[in-house]
Amino acid sequence: MKAINVGIIGVSGYTGLELVKMLVSHPIFTLTYCANTEGETTLGTLHPSLVGVCDLPVEKVDLDRAASCELIFLALPHKTAMNTAKGLLERGIKVVDLSADYRLSQENYEAFYCEHEDRENLSHAVYSIPELHGESAKNALLIANPGCHVTAALMALAPFLDQIDLTHPIFIDSKTGVSGAGKSPSSGTHYVSVNDNINCYNIIKHRHAVEIEQHASSLCGSDVQVTFVPSLVPMTRGMLACVYATLKTDCDPLGMMETFYENKPFVRVRNTPPHTKMTSGTNFADVYAARHGNALVAMCAIDNLMRGASSQALVNANLMMGLDETFGIPRIAYVP
Numbered sequence: 001m002k003a004i005n006v007g008i009i010g011v012s013g014y015t016g017l018e019l020v021k022m023l024v025s026h027p028i029f030t031l032t033y034c035a036n037t038e039g040e041t042t043l044g045t046l047h048p049s050l051v052g053v054c055d056l057p058v059e060k061v062d063l064d065r066a067a068s069c070e071l072i073f074l075a076l077p078h079k080t081a082m083n084t085a086k087g088l089l090e091r092g093i094k095v096v097d098l099s100a101d102y103r104l105s106q107e108n109y110e111a112f113y114c115e116h117e118d119r120e121n122l123s124h125a126v127y128s129i130p131e132l133h134g135e136s137a138k139n140a141l142l143i144a145n146p147g148c149h150v151t152a153a154l155m156a157l158a159p160f161l162d163q164i165d166l167t168h169p170i171f172i173d174s175k176t177g178v179s180g181a182g183k184s185p186s187s188g189t190h191y192v193s194v195n196d197n198i199n200c201y202n203i204i205k206h207r208h209a210v211e212i213e214q215h216a217s218s219l220c221g222s223d224v225q226v227t228f229v230p231s232l233v234p235m236t237r238g239m240l241a242c243v244y245a246t247l248k249t250d251c252d253p254l255g256m257m258e259t260f261y262e263n264k265p266f267v268r269v270r271n272t273p274p275h276t277k278m279t280s281g282t283n284f285a286d287v288y289a290a291r292h293g294n295a296l297v298a299m300c301a302i303d304n305l306m307r308g309a310s311s312q313a314l315v316n317a318n319l320m321m322g323l324d325e326t327f328g329i330p331r332i333a334y335v336p
Helices: 012-023 078-092 106-113 148-160 207-220 253-260 305-320
Strands: 004-009 029-036 057-059 071-074 094-097 142-144 171-174 227-232 239-246 267-269 286-293 295-302
Touching: 004 012, 012 029, 012 305, 029 071, 071 078, 071 305, 078 094, 094 305, 106 207, 142 305, 148 207, 148 227, 148 239, 148 253, 148 295, 148 305, 207 227, 227 305, 253 267, 253 286, 253 295, 295 305
Parallel strands: 004 029, 004 071, 029 057, 071 094, 094 142, 171 227, 267 286
Antiparallel strands: 171 239, 239 295, 286 295
């Protein structure tokens, strides 16, 4: 099969690094273009772990130069991403966007972020968690890669959307490693703030709550409301989402998960609650569910940088370009 040239804009951060690590061994994609806002450096300078592995030059963003690629991954902050995506799409380049810019309706986006400056492309962006949205990514021009908390929460919740009582509260407790806050340090992610500590942040009003609600509602065709509480825990990577809801039917939750995710290569239904370490460095989502009377507990463990961002983006890119979804996707966890 003919090689496909791809690029990364926003290669300086953790998600950019994870994309490079997968693309260097991808059987079809060839990484030919890397860029950030400054340029004039190399991958090995930005990420010393890549020295001797992949030391491509990192250029200042130039959309005409990016046109040498058939597909570009955008690992940029919101608002910056939409302006860049628009220019790439005008040049006929397919885009997988890891920011929030195309994940929400215009109304929801502008309520929680800022005015949307690319409404035309927003209207046809494809939101894709492959196990939940089927083959919708195939032949797409623009994919909105879902958020990390949202991926874990929806994968725990989705099998039960037609079995739970939506008139009762749905609570989501999601714990994430510190890498989810990005590479730039802050007082909240400083070692002395994180070590030996767990803290909740942006409870109830977190931006990912509306993303969970919008896409859960879309999946089941009914209005879904959640109370979402994210927590920062003292580990580098990993995420565990626990969903609590009220069942309206007498069902076997674990059996339902096994049926729902049958033949899905990157979902493992566990017989015991999952551990984040078992998914570290992979695209696996490890799920589990149990009930106590009519109370449902459903869980999903992922790597927030991988399934929550970069490896899911690569799966979506594979589908987008008509490739096997498993091409280049890591399956062996960083254990111990």
